Amino acid sequence: MFSQSLFEDQDMSSQLGFFSFPPNNNMGISSTTLPFIGYNQNTLKTLTMIPPSFVPSLDHSPNNESRHKEDLTTSIFRGPHLISLRKSTANNTWAWGEVNENSNIIKRREFDHDHLGVSSIKMKKIKSSRRKVRDPRFCFKTMSDVDVLDDGYKWRKYGQKDVKNTQHPRSYYRCTQDNCRVKKRVERLAEDPRMVITTYEGRHVHSPSHDEEDSQASSQLNNLLW
DNA sequence: CGTATTTGACCTGCGC
DNA sequence: GCGCAGGTCAAATACG
Numbered sequence: 001m002f003s004q005s006l007f008e009d010q011d012m013s014s015q016l017g018f019f020s021f022p023p024n025n026n027m028g029i030s031s032t033t034l035p036f037i038g039y040n041q042n043t044l045k046t047l048t049m050i051p052p053s054f055v056p057s058l059d060h061s062p063n064n065e066s067r068h069k070e071d072l073t074t075s076i077f078r079g080p081h082l083i084s085l086r087k088s089t090a091n092n093t094w095a096w097g098e099v100n101e102n103s104n105i106i107k108r109r110e111f112d113h114d115h116l117g118v119s120s121i122k123m124k125k126i127k128s129s130r131r132k133v134r135d136p137r138f139c140f141k142t143m144s145d146v147d148v149l150d151d152g153y154k155w156r157k158y159g160q161k162d163v164k165n166t167q168h169p170r171s172y173y174r175c176t177q178d179n180c181r182v183k184k185r186v187e188r189l190a191e192d193p194r195m196v197i198t199t200y201e202g203r204h205v206h207s208p209s210h211d212e213e214d215s216q217a218s219s220q221l222n223n224l225l226w
Numbered sequence: 227c228g229t230a231t232t233t234g235a236c237c238t239g240c241g242c
Numbered sequence: 243g244c245g246c247a248g249g250t251c252a253a254a255t256a257c258g
Contacts, residue, residue, distance in 0.1 A: 157231055159250060172249070176230095185249090 144196045147171065147186050153204065155184065166190035180205050 148155070148171075155173035163170045168188040175182040182202035189195040 156229090158252095160232070161248065161250095164247065170248085183249095 144194075147188070147196055148173070149196070149198060153177075153182070163187060163190075168193060175202075175204065177204070177206050 154176040156176045157171055158174050159172035160169050161172070166188070168190070170185055170187040173184045173186065180202075182200065182204050184201065185197075185199040187197050189197055
């Protein structure tokens with residue numbers, strides 16, 4: 001079943017929470033609690049779900065090895081800022097931090113696994129810009145052998161492009177649902193081909209495709225976040 | 227045979 | 243205006 005726990009803090013412009021992934025998913029994950037981040041309408045409206053199997057291991061440089069060896073981490077890029085989620089397997093604690101361009105942590109907060117969806121992040125408002133308004137976009141990088149991560153939606157590939165200064169092509173996908181204009185790009189990091197960068201653009205107008213019996217719960221989640 | 231993917235051509239935005 | 247790079251289209255091809 002698709003269960004979720006969601007908090008909305010009136011004073012906060014965004015939110016961080018958890019939900020449990022459906023047990024019969026294609027990712028080989030059973031009833032696992034996963035983190036998500038959603039931003040409400042005052043900022044960007046984004047949602048990402050980060051299955052543990054997609055969460056890359058930390059770099060194993062000598063300085064970090066002893067402290068973070070068993071930790072899991074993932075990153076979500078959003079404008080100039082990076083939200084870093086980290087799970088310690090030692091004490092089952094999740095933490096997030098907002099990181100600037102120089103990888104310095106601006107904010108950091110930890111919370112218990114048992115505290116479902118109780119943390120919120122205050123985000124800066126997006127600066128007004130002369131640029132053409134685009135659909136909300138966000139991306140995250142994961143360490144994975146497979147390029148296309150199963151996020152519950154059905155995608156059709158519509159293009160592939162060689163990217164300059166990298167030997168790995170970028171693939172373009174569109175959501176197969178009628179009237180849904182969500183797109184995603186998938187590419188591998190030039191510096192580290194083990195890392196997959198997935199970029200989503202737009203907003204789904206429906207529930208994940210292999211989650212139909214739980215569509216009501218899912219759409220409630222979507223309505224709240226989107 | 228219907229659907230999904232591949233791939234070269236075309237379009238668009240941007241910097242010079 | 244020109245060239246380049248990224249993004250999209252659509253005909254051809256592959257696949258179940």
